[in-house]
Amino acid sequence: MSKQVLIIGGGVIGLSTSYYAARKGHRVAVLDRGTIEQENCSYGNAGLVVPSHFVPLAAPGMVVQGLKWMLKPASPFYVKPRLDRDLLGWGFKFWRAANAGHVSRSAPLLRDLNLASRTCFEELAEQTGNAFGFERKGLLCLCKTEHRLEEEARAAAQARQLGLNVEVLTARQATALEPHVRPDIVGAVYYRDDCHLIPARFMAALKQQLVKLGVRILWATELTGWRLNGKSIVAVRTTRGDFAHDEYVLCGGCGSPAVARQLRLILPMQAGKGYSLTLPNPRQLPAIPAILTEARVAVTPMGSSLRFGGTMEIAGLNENINPVRVQGIIQSVPKYYPEFTPQDFEGIRPWCGLRPCSPDGLPYVGRTSRYTNLSIATGHAMMGLSLGPITGKLMAEILSGERPSIDIQLLDPDRYARLSATSRSAGGLT
Numbered sequence: 001m002s003k004q005v006l007i008i009g010g011g012v013i014g015l016s017t018s019y020y021a022a023r024k025g026h027r028v029a030v031l032d033r034g035t036i037e038q039e040n041c042s043y044g045n046a047g048l049v050v051p052s053h054f055v056p057l058a059a060p061g062m063v064v065q066g067l068k069w070m071l072k073p074a075s076p077f078y079v080k081p082r083l084d085r086d087l088l089g090w091g092f093k094f095w096r097a098a099n100a101g102h103v104s105r106s107a108p109l110l111r112d113l114n115l116a117s118r119t120c121f122e123e124l125a126e127q128t129g130n131a132f133g134f135e136r137k138g139l140l141c142l143c144k145t146e147h148r149l150e151e152e153a154r155a156a157a158q159a160r161q162l163g164l165n166v167e168v169l170t171a172r173q174a175t176a177l178e179p180h181v182r183p184d185i186v187g188a189v190y191y192r193d194d195c196h197l198i199p200a201r202f203m204a205a206l207k208q209q210l211v212k213l214g215v216r217i218l219w220a221t222e223l224t225g226w227r228l229n230g231k232s233i234v235a236v237r238t239t240r241g242d243f244a245h246d247e248y249v250l251c252g253g254c255g256s257p258a259v260a261r262q263l264r265l266i267l268p269m270q271a272g273k274g275y276s277l278t279l280p281n282p283r284q285l286p287a288i289p290a291i292l293t294e295a296r297v298a299v300t301p302m303g304s305s306l307r308f309g310g311t312m313e314i315a316g317l318n319e320n321i322n323p324v325r326v327q328g329i330i331q332s333v334p335k336y337y338p339e340f341t342p343q344d345f346e347g348i349r350p351w352c353g354l355r356p357c358s359p360d361g362l363p364y365v366g367r368t369s370r371y372t373n374l375s376i377a378t379g380h381a382m383m384g385l386s387l388g389p390i391t392g393k394l395m396a397e398i399l400s401g402e403r404p405s406i407d408i409q410l411l412d413p414d415r416y417a418r419l420s421a422t423s424r425s426a427g428g429l430t
C-alpha cells in the first residue's frame with residue numbers, strides 16, 4: 001500500500017531512504033533545516049565504501065587508546081573534557097560496549113551491510129552513468145611501524161575469516177601497486193572489497209533521482225515539534241508550518257537526539273567532528289585510496305584531486321575548526337608520502353563535518369516501539385556514506401511492512417531506551 005512518508009534530514013541517510021521509499025511506490029517528502037547550498041556531513045567526507053570496517057568503534061582497547069590520545073592535542077581522537085550528563089552517559093555506554101563479544105556479534109552484520117550497500121552503489125552507478133565516480137579499487141592500510149603492521153595483520157586474519165578478500169603486503173609489494181607515489185612504509189594491508197566515490201556528486205545524483213521520482217525536498221525547513229494522538233504522530237511542526245503524513249523517518253544525523261527528546265525518546269549520541277582537506281592539483285595522485293593507519297587519516301583520489309580526511313573530536317555540537325587538529329592531519333601526510341610537504345596545503349580551506357556517533361558504534365535503524373508511525377535511521381558514525389544506500393533500502397522495506405532483507409535486530413533504535421528502563425527498575429546507573 002502506498003503511504004505518504006516524511007523524511008526528516010537531507011543527508012545521505014535521508015536522501016537514500018527517500019530514494020528507496022519512492023521506488024517502492026510511496027509518496028515521499030524530505031525536509032531539512034539547511035538551505036540547498038548548505039553541505040551537511042555527507043559532502044566533504046572521505047568517500048570510502050568500506051566492507052573492511054567490520055569492527056565497530058566501540059572495541060577492546062579503544063578506551064585506553066582514546067585516553068592516551070587525549071593527552072596529545074594533534075592526535076586522531078579527542079574528547080573535550082566537560083561536565084555534561086549526555087557525554088558522561090555516552091562514555092559509560094561506550095565503555096560497556098567496548099568488548100570482544102560485542103565485536104564478534106557486530107562484525108558479520110557490518111560486513112553484510114557494507115557488502116549489500118556496495119551492490120546498491122553499483123546499481124546506482126549503472127543507472128546514473130556513474131555520475132559519482134564510483135571505483136572498485138580496494139583500500140590500502142599503510143603502516144609505518146612493525147607494531148602497527150602486526151596489529152593490522154591480525155585484523156586482516158579476522159577479515160579473511162569473515163570471507164573478505166584481504167592481503168598483507170610488504171613495503172615493496174605495496175609500492176608495486178602504487179609506483180607513482182612511493183609511500184614510506186614497512187608494509188600494508190590491502191582490502192580488495194572496498195570502493196570509493198565522490199560524495200558531493202553522489203548527493204547530487206541522489207537529488208536528481210529524487211526529482212525524477214517526484215519526491216518533494218523542502219529546504220530551510222526546521223522540525224520544531226510534533227503533534228501527537230496517543231502513540232500516533234499526527235503531524236510535525238516546522239518553521240514553515242505543519243506537515244501531516246502517514247509515516248515519519250528521523251534521519252537528522254547529529255540533530256536527531258534533540259528531535260527525539262521532544263518525543264521522550266532516548267537516542268544516545270555524540271558528534272564526532274572530523275576534517276578534510278582536498279588538494280585540487282596534488283603533486284602525486286595515488287590510484288588506490290589509503291588509510292595512514294597510525295595517523296588515522298584517509299586518503300582518497302577523487303577524479304584529479306586528492307582528499308585527506310581524519311580526526312574524531314568529541315567536542316559538542318559545533319562546527320568550529322580547531323587548527324591544531326587540522327595541522328595533525330597535514331603533518332602526518334609527508335611521513336607516509338615523503339614528496340608531499342605541509343606547504344602543499346597552504347590556502348586549502350579545511351572542511352568539517354559532524355559524524356553522528358552512537359556509543360556502541362552501531363547505527364540506529366528501524367521502527368521505535370514507542371510510536372506506531374515513527375522510524376529512525378541515524379548514528380552511522382564513520383560509515384554513513386558507505387551504509388547510506390542499504391540503510392535506505394532496509395527502511396523502505398520496513399515502511400512497506402516487509403521483513404528487512406538483512407536481520408537488523410542489533411540496530412534496534414530502542415536498545416538504550418530498554419536498557420535505561422531495565423537498569424532504573426533494578427536501581428542501576430544509566
Ligand SMILES: Cc1cc2nc3c(=O)[nH]c(=O)nc-3n(C[C@H](O)[C@H](O)[C@H](O)COP(=O)(O)OP(=O)(O)OC[C@H]3O[C@@H](n4cnc5c(N)ncnc54)[C@H](O)[C@@H]3O)c2cc1C
Nearest residue numbers: 009011012013033045046048223253255274383384385386
Ligand atoms: C572527515 C570525515 C570523513 C568521513 N569519511 C567517511 C567515509 O569515507 N565513508 C563513510 O561511509 N562515512 C564517512 N564519514 C561519515 C559520514 O560522512 C557520515 O556518517 C554521514 O554523512 C552521516 O549522514 P547523515 O545523513 O546521518 O547525517 P548528515 O549528513 O549530517 O545529515 C543530517 C541532516 O539532518 C538535518 N537536520 C537535523 N536536525 C534537523 C531538524 N530539526 N529539522 C530539519 N533538519 C534537520 C541536518 O540539517 C542535516 O542536513 C566521514 C565523516 C567525516 C567527518
